[in-house]
Every structure is written in C-alpha cells, then in structure tokens.
Amino acid sequence: MPKSRFNGIFKLVFRIFKLGFILFFGLSLFGVLLFRFVRPPFTWLMIERGFQQKARGVDWKIDKQWVSFDEISDNMKRAAVAAEDQSFLEHHGFDFKAIEKAIEKNAHSKRLIGGSTISQQVAKNVFLWEGRSLLRKGIEAYFTVLIEVFWSKKRIMEMYLNEIEMGDGIYGIEAASQAYFHKHASDLTKHEAAAIAVIFPSPLKWSATNPTRYLKHRQYLIMKNMKRLGPLDF
Template identity: 75%
Template sequence: MKRKGIVKNSIVRLLLRIVKLALIFFVGASLFGVLLFRFINPPFTWLMIERGFERKAAGKDWKIDKDWKDVDEISNNMKRAAVAAEDQLFLEHHGFDFHAIEKAINKNMHSKKLMGGSTITQQTAKNVFLWQGRSLLRKGLEAWFTILIEAFWSKERIMEVYLNVIEMGDGIYGAEAAAQAYFNKPASKLTQRQAAAIASIFPSPLKWSATKPSRYVRHRQFLIRKNMRRLGPLSF
C-alpha cells in the first residue's frame, strides 16, 4: 500500500510539473507573439487559411485577397466608420466594454440570434491569434490576448492590424482589398459613405453586400454615418 501511495504521488507530481511547464510555455509564447506583431505585420490569420480550404472544398479557386496598408494610408473615414460600427468607446476602454457585454448577454438570453459584445481589440485578438467559434476556451483565450494587446500595443496599432486582417468579403481581407473590390479605389480615398458601406457588412461579410445592400444593411449604413458625424475625428 505504501509503495502504491508513493507511485501515485510521483504521478501527481509529474502531471503537475507538466501542467506548470505547459502554462509557462503558453504564457511565454503568447507574450512573444503579441510583442512580435507589435512591430511585424501578421502575414496571415487562421481564418484566412480556413476560408481558403472552404473555397477549395466548394470547387473554387484558392483566394486570399489582401494588401497591407499602414494606418496613415487608410482613410480616416474608414477608421471612423469601424469605430462607429463596432466599438464607439474604442479610444476610452482598455479592451473590454462591460456595458456592451452585459447588454449582449441579456439579449442572448431571450433571443435565438446571438448578439456580440466584442470590442475592436477583442476582435483583433480573435482574428490574429485564435480560431473562430464560441466556446468558453476560445473566449477565455480571447480575453487573455486582449489584455496583452492593450498592454503592449497602441490604439493606433490595434486599429491598423484590425483594418488589415478583418474579413470583408469572400476571400477579401482588409480595408485596401475591400476598397479595391467594391469601389475600385485605394483605401486612402474612401468617402464617408463608402467607408460606412464597408463597415456595415463587418458582422456578416459573406452574406451581406457593401454595394448591393439589403434594407437592413442600408439601415446599418445610415446609423454608421450618423454615428460617424457624432464621433467626429479620431485622435490616437
């Protein structure tokens, strides 16, 4: 019995050591990734790869249409439209809008159509470092990366990465690719109306159209333009 107890304790200590080492590795790797992408632009995201394989499975060509642009090369209208559409307290919070989260939870309790409460920082964390989904594990990791991003990146860098990796159509990623695909112009030249049209499809870019909007999407565009006028210029 004594020997069994010793073996059992040894196994427990080994497992705890493995867990401890795994935790240290994860923290170190996540810190390294966040610090790396503070200075280096992410070359791709897991969503881009996933969508590419989905296109191949559907008999389509592989397509990842993206063209990275520095934040100064993206129209202020596009930045303001993103904030107006997705996260109006972007410059004020530290990664989480708890009022929006509470509102989303309350609405989701009484509706089959899920409502998101994610900030631009949370969406950037998900887009750059994680996979798609709504599991508790992914949400927990999203919160962890959100904290790191807010700690080590500026708001300007967060906006730059966000507007360069977000999905904006079938195989279309980032503001530059979207501006070229929908309006045949660079992202630096987007008007207020055009930027609002692109931002209006952020929640469902594979189903909604920036140039042929449904009545619901047109209403979203109207609200985004209204919020853009109320927000005024952004100061990073």
C-alpha cells in the same frame, strides 16, 4: 496504488502542466510583441477559409494588401469605431456595458448580437481560431489584455482594418476598397466607408455594394454615429 507511486504520477502531471503553461505564456507574449512591429503573414481564419473554398471546388483565394495606418481614410477609421466600438479609445479592451446589453438582447432575440470590442476582435482575428467555446473566449480575453498592454490604440486599429475578413477571400481594407469601389483605402468617402463597415459582422453573406434594406438602415445609423463621434485622437 501505492501512495509513493501516486505522488510520483501527480508530480509528473503537474510538471507537464507547468511546462505547458510557461511555454504558452512565453510564445503568446513573443507573438504579441513581434506583431507590435511585424505584419502577420496570415491568420488561422484565412487558412480555414482556404480549406472551405477547396471543399467547395473553388480556388484558394486570399486577397490581402497591407496599408499603413496613415494610408487608411479617416472616414474608414471613424466608420469602424461608429459601427463596432464607439468607446474604443476610452476602454482598456472590454466594454462591459456593451457586453451587458448584448446579453440582455440575446435573451429576447433569435439574432445573436455580439458585445466584442475592436480589441477583442483583433485578438480573435490575429491569434485564434473561429468558435464560441468558453475556452476560446477565455484565451481571447487573455490576448486582449496583452495587446492592450503592449500595443497602442493606433496599432490595434491598423491591425484590425488590415486583417479583418471583408468578403469571400477578401481581407483588409485595401483589398475591400479595391474590390467594392475600385479605389485606394485612402480615398474612401463617408458613404463608402459606412457601406464596408456595415458588412463586418457577416462579410460572407452581406454585400457592401448590393445592400439589403436592413443594411441600408444600418449604414444610415453608422453615418449618424460617425457625425456624433468627437475627434479620434490616436
């Protein structure tokens, strides 16, 4: 192949790559800034779960009711922090100590333990698809940095508790509160909030109202951590 032709192909590929990078950066930044003020109408996970439901021969179900930060029980906010990310208000998106501990535990255990912060989970739930590839984790880290820069911790927590999957077709704390305890998210007790928080890692397998012995123990630990937490100054 002539050198001039090779250089031409290389320049074309480079331009395409450069354009794709600029487009991705612009759209991702726009999305993060938009969702700083606007509620996401859906997430990729909701679409994926909908197709899985149709494949099982059941109706597509998305039970989701947005509630503002102030309409969510303080007990639920404390339970989420106690269960998922106790340094949420201190870190800038990543808890490197938790990641290190997760790596050590996963090396000696069959049960995979995640080290993701609430900010990382929001990045995944709102902007990305399910998966464990290095590419997806890298993009997740990128979106985590963006939301930490452009959103407040209050907004991150509000988004987390409104978008997280909490059961089969159940998304967000208001829908979960109504489904499990027949009350508004603002009225959740400490015990109820801990019962919901305990199923966050596997909401399709675990039940907030019919917990196993393992989940009851986890609920007890979450309630202990809720007491230990200092004031949550959002």
